[in-house]
Amino acid sequence: MSDPSRPGDWPRATEADFGPPGPGEFRGTPEDFVVEEILGFVPEGEGEHLWLWVEKRGLTTLEAVRHLAKASDVAPRAVGYAGMKDRIAVTRQWLSVHLPGRPAPEGLAERLAGCGVRVLEQARHPRKLKRGVHRANRFSLRITGAALQQDLEERWAWLCQHGVPNLFGPQRFGPAGRNLARAHALLARGWRKRDDREGMLLSAARSYLFNELAAMRLTDDNWQRLVGGDVAMLDGTASQFGVETPDAELEARALRLDLHPTGVLWGVGDSLATGEAARYESAVAERHATLCRGLEQAGVRMARRALRMRLDQPRLTREQDGARLDFQLPRGSFATAVLRELIAHPNLTLSAEA
Structure with missing residues (x-):
């Protein structure tokens, strides 16, 4: 697992089959990173x-x-x-x-x-637009660099078939991870709203803990399949159900990306995971006790997030000196988590100004 001062140093799902990706560039201009909100x-x-x-x-x-x-x-x-x-x-x-x-x-x-x-x-x-009511985001991203001369199509096809680790993007942790460092200091002494009025630091801490859990599952190669005691989430919805022991039908549905294992977003409450899935959560809680205890004391409610996301309507188009990636992700998922599977770039590990 990664050092709290260096968020983003987490495993890639594609490395086992393809090795680390080659260097690449993205967001050279605003037009290279187009996002459209889908309200629903x-x-x-x-x-x-x-x-x-x-x-x-x-x-x-x-x-x-x-x-x-x-x-x-x-x-x-x-x-x-x-x-x-x-x-x-x-x-x-x-x-x-x-x-x-x-x-x-x-x-x-x-x-x-x-x-x-x-x-x-x-x-x-009649009503104010509320956070999180949109259904998805549609992305159109242009990438360039040496990574395009390697196995870009093969990596892309793998992600389309198996899904993408649903990691929080490095922008969640602020420039050079400073939001996480600030969150750690604030939670260690006791969170107060006046020090974090938008809840940005609480969000950075929860996101980091989730990514740490996902990293453990990535390392053990079970981030995309159910283990005993998992809580499964139906693709494209927030519907969840516990899985004491995965059977052949559930394993087949996970293989088809119909459902995904989930990880905990830390806070007060019952995570619902048991057995092997709960042991992963306990290991993260033990390693990062200060963050977990601080989130609980701040009164944040525990929730769950899918460990995997499906690329909806994916398309890869070769362009002159580059490639265009088009895809749709559910709300709350990060396009940078897709990019880090395809190219190596410093801003996909340690956040720069975004």
Whole structure:
């Protein structure tokens, strides 16, 4: 397992068959990293909240939220969003702003365009856009470098068949992993909301613990199949059920990517895992007792996350001096976890500014 000061040094699923990938480049320009949020429903057309389908470039989601709040003369808390999107990218997502009894501010689209946020569509809806309500994200990524001259198609086909480790991406841990170092220090002395108002450090700690668990399962080559006492999750849903002993039918469904083993997102509560699966969790808890104890004392509720993600609608297209990867991932999954299986790049191990 990795050193807490160096998040991202976790095993790759493809290395057993192909060895480590060659060097590659990604996100050379924002247009090389295109993300489109898939909401799964449409605004109703009326209500107190104005929903905006926007395209941003060179901005984080929180920066776009602040620009919308300022342009609408509201507090940032009146603005809603479903998911955080990358800065060095072209991203399309919904934002909502609470405007009860008010029309859209005059010149809103023009003001936002001057800040790097282009309004593509707008509609009214009765409710604020909440975190995590979107269904998925669609990615279109361009990669270049020596890795493309090796076995790119073979690695890609392997991932399409077997799935991808559902690791949290290095951007979750901040530049050079500093969010994790800050989280460790904060949880060691006792978490306080005033020191972590957005919960970013709690999230970094939970993500690290999950990746540590996934690394153990990757090392033992059972990250993609059920072990005794696992909690399985149906693909594309949050539905879960315990598996005391995997039978032939469940093993076949896991092979087809219909369901996935899960790992714990640490906090207060019962992880639901038993037997061999629980022993993996206990090993992580023993190794990282300070983080686990700090999360429990902070009152974070325990949850579960699939150890594997399926590439939906995958396509690899060779381009001049590069390749374009198109695929869809469920919400909360990271495209950088896919890229690290295909190319070696420093930013896929230790996060740079993103």
